[in-house]
Structures are given as structure tokens and as C-alpha cells.
Amino acid sequence: MHTVILGNGITGVSAALRLRTLDPQREITLISGESDYHYSRPALMYIFMGHMRYQDTKPYPDSFWDQQRLRRVRGWVVGIDAQARRLHMHGGESMAFDQLLLATGSKSNKFGWPGQDLPGVQGLYDLMDLRLLYENIRGVEQAVIVGGGLIGIELGEMLHSRHVPVTFVVREASYWDNVLPAEESAMLNRIIRDAGMGLRLQTNLQEIHAGADGRVAAIETDDGERIDCQFVGLTPGVSPNVEVVRDTAIEVGRGILVDDSFHTTVDGIYAAGDCAEIVTPGEGRNLLQQVWYTGKAQGRVVGEVMAGRDAHYRPGTWYNSAKFLDLEYQTYGQVGFHLPGEKHLFWEHSDHRHALRIVYTDRGVVGMNLMGLRYRHRSCERWIEEGRDVDYVLDHLEEANFDPEFFRRHEVEIRGVLRGQYRDQRARGAAA
Amino acid sequence: MIESRALDYSFDEEALGFEAPPRGAGVARTLGQGLAVAAMAAGFLALVVVWASGWMRGSWLGLFLSLGLIATGGTATFYLRFAGTVPGIRHDGVVFGSATGRGWIGWGLGLVITGFYILLYWFPQTLEGGVHLVDPLSQILAGKGADHWFLYGLLYTLAVWVFGLRMFMKYRHNRYQQVRTASVMIVQLGLSFVLPNLLKAFHQPEFYFSYFWPLKWSYLWPGDFGIGWLVHHPSRVGLWMVIFGAGMSFVATPVLTYFFGKRWYCSWVCGCGGLAETLGDPWRQLSSKSPRAWRLERVSIYSVLVIIVVTTVLLWIDYAAGHPVFGAAAPLLAKWYGFFIGAIFAGVIGVGFYPILGSRVWCRFGCPQAAVLGLWQKLFSRFRITTNGDQCMSCGNCSAFCEMGIDVRSYAERGENIVRASCVGCGICAAVCPRGVLKLENGTTHADRFYGADRPLDLLISSALRGPDIPFERRD
């Protein structure tokens, strides 16, 4: 049996490794047009900033793939013949498969802005974009990044590291406040400005103007302001990369539609990771998860399914982490979900670089946010899953602290502040 | 339709790699930075002049104008470089830099340091100019004129301090880094430089309290090239020194390593480690992570350990028998060890190749002390590096900046703890991890070190109730 995995990102590779473990005999092929070997996409920025060489971002030594008998093919798949079980490659070759996993990832959003395809305007998703960035920032005196978010701030940090002046143009009233609560978001505004970058909030991009040379020369905002710039980074989020399945029998919604075992609507063809949209009957809204961790977890499950096991994807307690310039961020559970009756406890250090938020309902603690603090994943997850109450969590904060040794501990202060807030909230609740 | 940007892409990332991106308008050097660099340059100029011509030789002025200016200018340069930035990891351009990325500056520095070691070991008379330069300091400390070892000790200590202060600035957001850097700086200055020279001044044996067998092999060798000169020293403290050294080798090593891991020595006390953690820091990312290097490491480090143990045993047998039982074997081995391992491996390659092979070549491939400490750490220690759940996104910063060439990522991405004999506990992997995945910890028992302690308090209680063998589910 020949299993072909389209995409050598974390999803495809996790699936391949799981499948190899369960089925030592299976013929497995990984295809990607982007790179010969699997590399860590979140590490793209570190290549550019010179923290690591490209080789260092490859999680496995090159010899690993032959050892595991995972065949690698470099090339773009331009068509899928679901009936004949064949893939068609750019360049004319074709490849037969018995099973196919689509792990094609995402692509950068574009919202039809005038001028979005001018030279000097780009997003950041893959090695192609990284290569393009090298050309695009040559001689740039001012760069603008449109659309906030995680990739935007990473792109800003990259340009900043090469001494390219950066200004963010963001639709929201505060950076990433569609995801972060106001206080954390304010910390981000501050850290962006402290680093010496410009930040225009509540500003919409209207149009991108070309100069005499045909390259980008300025942007115009919705209030008519013109910002001269020779580079525009567009980072208004990503959406599932479904190009290759358009016009096939495989059904597509926002992403490639799959069930919780990652079967698409065509037998023997699976999809997982960023590109998949998991249909969850009865939940109203389908599941679209586009981060590294979920790609890894989904990849493992679909690997089991393709090995013939009965496996289902059961997303656990949500978590994510990121780093905004020098500010680390962790989130566990449901923060920013606007649950009925939710209440918040929030502590922020006077240096604006450390903060902790606890979200609770009458079921107990449901979510936590940490800024500039490292907490133990397993402790936070367990508190949330066990539905611990605020008092229990506050009593056990020390247990979860994951900061390096000798770091200043804030738990005593945090407990004092949050206890006070909690008492007030309960008193108010009782009075009402 | 697949976009043309993809179909037209034909860059070969494997063969070409990614070079340094173009720089933007940039930030100009400030006046202060210019002055600091100028001071350092003037110091180097003065050094060459004083060294070569003999002018101002032996005077305090000569010493201050040369080494003094270099050290002050160097410290100021590092201070100003980091002072203008927000505290955080500053590894921008490490890969592209000529000095840090094996460019011509790196190779040049490697040549200079290597050359210095060759002169120091085999042609010390060529260093006479420098020896006289540091005379005034030697006069006060040791009560007599300098020799080339005094010069070496001073340069070594200066390097640890200047680059130690650089570490302080670079990691001013990280107290673990600051505390352990302060520790190696103080040990180097106090125990490895000032104290041995003071001992000389007071006609006591020149003893280094921060080194012991097997790294300082002669501290447990019999006879005159071993402990003889200590034991027979007229002052009688020599005997206590031998006992202290043996205590460090056989009692302190296992006990401290049980509680703290080998880091208590390798990145807090040891002078070689101290130099690697300070002067060597700009080059830590050059250590090879290839599987080949790892195979070589396992053979070479334990071979050196076996050689030093065998040599020591043979020497003692000869000594006990009162005559050479194995012919000339034991003294010959001892001599070769000093030459090949002590001088060439630890000095010339170990330090001279910092800018080419990374900062811990000796510690990783050769040091018998590291081998012993590593065995304890692997088999019987509470120390481990814990992984935070499933948060690793395989970026590779931890592996890239591990000076011991450990592929930290390969553990972290599987959610496994890192328990490796070679880990010196420098904590840099935890510092550079952008997702806060790693934490160096001393657990409450050695038994759970492979799987991590999610709930250290509960663990403490259950381990008290049930003994140390807590069964832990291995996480997939």
C-alpha cells in the first residue's frame, strides 16, 4: 500500500512518523514544493534575524528520513484525480496513491486591497516569502505592516533586527485585542512602542500606491493619510490552503471538510492540520485550528487512522504560547470566549512586563493568561479540567511556576491582589 | 490553481542557505560606543608597543595603558552595545557575523589564540615582553617578579571578567545567568588567581582549590610530579590540601552532583567552564550537533577518563612497590597525558578553537572531570531539564545554542525531560527558548527525572510516603 502525504509541514510529518511506527512495511511518500526537508515554520523569523541557520530549523538530521524509509519528493502537485488515484505534478509527472493525506497548510489572506499585488508588497508564510523578503527590503527606508496578529509582530521584529524602520497599521483599537483582553493588549502596544516601532491603531488600509518605478511607494489609510513606504507587509491572518482540491470531488468549506477521524468526503483521502475544517455535528460551528500544536496532534491521529486504527481527534484544553518581541505569552483554557457569567481576576506588575489573568465562572477556573511569566502547562491544564475554584488555584500558584531558578517570584503579590479582587467580586455578587 | 509565486520558486535552500539579509537605514554608532572602541584599540596598540619595545615595561603606567585600556574599553563596548536595547535575547546576526559565524575574523581570532597557547606551552621565552609588562602586579600579589604562568593567569582572569560583565548585560533579564556568571567570575579571581599567588607570597604551596583530580590529575598522583611537593612542603598545609582535593574528588563530587547535577562544578566553579561561559559565549552555537560528533564524543571523553584512571593506578602501583613494576610505562603515560591531553587538547584545541568549533570542545570531548560528573548526573542525580507540556514548536533555538551539542529539541518536541551526561546546566537552552518550554530543576528525588514532575509539591509528599520509585506514565 502506498500512502502519499501532501505537505511536509508538522501535520504531514507527524502523520508519517505515527504511521511508520504503527506500520513498518508501509510505503510512505512526503511531497512538498517548498522544501526538500521538513523544517519548523515558526522558526522562519530566526533564519532571517540570524539566530540560526536554515539547517538548524530542521528538527531531524537529513539521514533520518532514509532511516525511517520515508520517501521525499520535491515538487508542486497541481491536480488530484480522485477517481484514478493519481496526483499530477507541475512538470508533467504523475504519481499513484492508495491513500492520500492532504496536509497543505494555510496561505496568507489578502482582502482585495488596491495595489496588494505590487512589487514590494508581501505576506510571510513560507520560504518563498522569506526569499522574497530579501529582495523586497533592499534599500527600504520605511516599512509598513498591515494587520496585526502574531505573524505581523514577528515580521516587525525581523525588519527591526535589520534596522528597517517599521510602522504597524492596525484596524483594532489596541494590538491583537480581538484575541487578547484589553490589559494584555495594552502591554503589547507598549512593548511595540518601547522597541522604537510605530503603531497606528484604529487605522484601515485604503490603498497601496505605486511609485514611478512601479514598486510600492506609499499607503493610504481610510482617513486619507498617506504614509510613504517602500515595503508593505500584509499579515491579516491566514486561511486554509485548498487550491489543489478545488474542482475535485473533495468537499471544501472554509477548509477541506473532514470528520473527527480526518476522512474527507472521498474515500481513502484524508486532510488534517491547518488546511482541514473538522465538521462537528451538533456544535454549530466547525473546528478550524491553525497552530503548530494542533497540527501535530491532528497529524498523530490521522496517522493512526491511516494505519487502520479507529482513532478520533478529541481536542483537549486549549493552550497556546507566543512571544511578542521580548514579551512571552501563554494561554490556557478559555480566555476571551465571553462565557456566560465569566469573571476576571487580573494582576499586572508595575513594570508592565509581567501579568497574570484568571477567568472563572461558577464551574470554577476556566482559563488563564500569562504575560512574561512561565507556568506549567500540566498544572494549569489540570486545574481547568478538574474545575478547581479560584481559592485552590491561588493557593497552589507556586506549584505551577515554571520560570528559571533565581527569577523573582511574584506569587505572593499575585495572591494578595487577586484574593482582594475575588473577595470584592463575591461581595458584589452577594449584594446583587 | 497553484499560484505562480510557488510554481516559479526555484531556490535551493539546502545548497545555498540563507545569507545575511540587506540592512536598513540603520542606527549609527553613538559617540560613547566610538570612544569605547577607540580606547580598546589604543590599548591594543599600547600592548604591542610596550611588549615589543620594552618601553614603560615593568611600570604600572605601561600595564594600565595596555591591558587596563583593553579591559575597560572592552567592558564599555559591551555595556553600551546592550544598554541601548530592551532586555531580552539578543542573538540578531550571530550567524552572519564574521567573528561569530566562522568568518575571517573568527578564523583570525582562532589563529591568534591558538598561537598564544603554542608560545605559552613550548616557547615561553617569546612571551618575555608580556611577562615583564605584568611584573608590578606580580610583585604585590606573589611577592616576586612575574613568569609566563602569571601572565597567563592574569589574561585568563581578565577575559573571564570582561566577558563575564558582557554576560551580565546580555542576560540582565535572567537572574540564573547572572548568578552563575558571578560565581565563575569570583571563583576565577579568588581561587584561581589571587589565592594561589598569595600562597606563593607567603611561601605556601601554590594550590588551586577550584581544581581536583582527575581534571587536575597531579593532585592525586604519587611522587614528586604529583602530591610529593605538597606533602613534603615545609609549611605542612600541603597535606591538608591533598586531603581537601581528595575530598572534592570522592565526596563532594557525588554528593553535590546528586543534589544539583554536574552544573555545580561545570558552570559555577570550574575555570575551564568559566572561560567557556564568558569568553566562549559568542561562539557557543558553533558546537556540532551532528550524530557523528555525538558518536565521537562518547568514545573520546570516556577514553580520556580511562587513560587518566589507568595512569593514576599504574603510578600508585609503582610507588607502592618502590620500583617501576611496568618498566617505564607509568611515567611515560603520565608525561604523554600532560602533553597531548593537558596541553594540546585542553589548551590549544579547547580554547584556541573557540571561534571555530564552539566553546566547550574540551569539556565535551575530553575532560575526565566532566566524564565523572556526567556519569553521576546520568545515573544518580535529582537534576533534569523539564519540558513544559506540548508547547515546543521545534524551532531549534535550544539545540543551536547548546554549547555541549545536545539536541535539546529532540527531547522537548516529544515532551520528554532532558537527562544527559554531558549537560553542564548552563541554562542557555531555557533562556533562548521563545516558548518557555525548558526549565532546569533539581527534583525531590532522582527517580522521576526522566518524566518530569508536574506537581512538585504532591510529588514531595508521595515520595515521602512511598519511597522514591514513583511509577510515571511515559507520555507519548
Ligand SMILES: Cc1cc2nc3c(=O)[nH]c(=O)nc-3n(C[C@H](O)[C@H](O)[C@H](O)COP(=O)(O)OP(=O)(O)OC[C@H]3O[C@@H](n4cnc5c(N)ncnc54)[C@H](O)[C@@H]3O)c2cc1C
Ligand atoms: C511566520 C509564522 C510563524 C508561526 N508561528 C507559530 C507559533 O509560534 N506557534 C504556533 O503554534 N503556530 C505558529 N504558526 C502556525 C504554524 O506554523 C502552522 O499552524 C503549521 O505550520 C501548520 O502545519 P501544516 O503541516 O498543517 O502546514 P504547513 O506547515 O503549511 O505545511 C504545508 C506544506 O505543504 C506544501 N504544499 C501545499 N500545497 C502543495 C502542493 N499543491 N504541492 C506541493 N506542496 C504543497 C506547502 O508548501 C507546505 O510546505 C506560524 C506560522 C507562520 C507562517
Ligand code: SF4
Ligand atoms: S542542555 Fe541546556 S543547560 Fe544543558 S548544556 Fe545544553 S544549553 Fe546548557
Ligand code: SF4
Ligand atoms: S527553543 Fe523551545 S520551542 Fe524551540 S525547539 Fe527548543 S524547546 Fe522547542
